[in-house]
Amino acid sequence: GGGGRGGDSRGGSSYGGSRDGRGGGGGSFGGNRSGGASGGGRSGGGSSFGGDRRDDRRDDRQYPDRPLRPEERKYDRPEFGGGPHAYPNRGSAARKPSPAPRPRREGQGAPGDPRRQPQRTRELQGKIEDAVLARHEQGQGVKGGNEEGERLQKVLARAGMGSRRACEELIEQGRVSVNGQQVTEQGKRVQPETDEIKVDGLTVATQSFLFFALNKPAGVVSTMEDPDGRQCLGDYVNNRETRLFHVGRLDTETEGIILLTNHGELAHRLTHPRYGVTKTYLAAIQGPIPRDLGKTLAKGIELEDGYARADSFKVVSNVGKNYLVEVTLHEGRKHIVRRMLSEAGYPVEKLVRTAFGPITLGDQKSGWLRRLTNPEVGQLMNEVGL
Structure with missing residues (x-):
């Protein structure tokens, strides 16, 4: 490098270095004759970009509370104040291995640990386990646990x-x-x-019983299956996994409500004459009809299989000679309503059953199947003493 007039080449490059810069070390941008911290003179050492590292150490001693550098804030800052040397485990201390934990004796745990208890003998532990097992087998683990149901x-x-x-x-x-x-x-x-x-x-029906009401259309036979392939009640419940059976029957041409269930005892009682469950029908007949027709039906009409009596009779509406009458009776013989009115001189043109006991047809559409509500099931069971 090109030094000063009397300088030697040991000191590296010098741009305008000292005239007698024998001990110059490092480059100098505009050094002076005495060379100080700028590095161009005899005692100068290092670069002139902000002095040497001793200045930083002096700053640490003079200004202990100076702001931390980013890397110190991130890694070396203590949790509660202090300088960058506040951690005790730094340097060689941090490289020392941690002491091995002291082994705990059997039967002991940390303070507050529920396992911290005196060690039991095997005999005592066996007796305790036998007692607990016996208590649970007898159903005494929970209050009321020994009760069934x-x-x-x-x-x-x-x-x-x-x-x-x-x-x-x-x-x-x-x-x-x-x-x-x-x-x-x-x-x-x-x-x-x-x-x-x-x-x-x-x-309350507490078991897995099913109760349905079907508005049977005309032309449907009152069986769950028909060997002749005619439309039957089973066609409306063929997706049911549980076997259902109908409560009573309706004539093929008679429309209206018919009950389906898997509760055998209820179905038996609803159809047995002993319990006298009433059925209500609407019949379309041709008039005129006498005023005492209701009394005649209440007294009884003699049929080929005995007398048949109506519990009640009333005219619902009439337009000219077309009459719509309501007949209620508790008997369940075949074609009973049609035969009674025909014997009285008024053949039935159309017949619809509107109620079976407490269960009414309401506005249920023809061919629709609905599930009975819990109150309806309760009323049915109450009707026959279940």
Whole structure:
């Protein structure tokens, strides 16, 4: 490099260096004769870009609270104040391996640990386990656990009486009875298969029973299957996995409500003459009709298989000679309404059954199948003493 007039080449490049710069070290942009910290003179050392590293160390001693550099703030700043050297485990101390944890003795745990208890002998532990097992086998693990059956509110909820909370409110209000005894406290257990459960005096169907009402169209035979291929009741319930059977029959040309269920005892009682379940019909006949026709039907009409009596009779409407009359009776003999009116001199042109016991047809469309509500099922069972 080109130094000053009397300089040697040891000091590296010099742009306008000192005249006698023998000890110059490093480059100097406009150095002076005495060379200080700018690096061009005899004692100068290092670059002139802001001095050397000793200045930084002096700054640390003079200004201990100076702001931390970004890398210090990120990695070396202590949690609660202090300088960059506040951590004790830095340098060689951080490289020392951590001491191995002291092994815990058997039967002990950390403070507050539920396992921190005196060690049990195997014999004592075996006795405790046998006692717990025996208690649970006897059903004494939970209060009332030794009782059989299901909780009453759960049975009611499954039967469709509402949510479990709503069923609990029914019990609290005293509206539920089991085998004739009123229940007002929670936790009562029942046997759904054998116990008689009632809500507001109506029996609740607690088992997996199905109850349907079908508005049978004209031309449908009252059987679940027909070997001749005619349209039958089974055509309306062929997607049901449970076998259903019809309650009573309707003539092929008679329309109206017919019940379907898998509850055998209920179906038997609804059709048995002993229980006298009423059926209501609307019949279209030709008039004029006498005023005492109702009394005549109530006294009884002699048929080939005995007398048949109507429970009630009334004229619903008439337009000229066309009359629509309502007949209610509890007998269930074949073609009973048609034969009675025909014997009285008024052949039936059209017949519709509008009610079976407490279950009415309402505005249900022809050919529609609907599931009975819980109150309707309760009314049916109450009708026949179930």
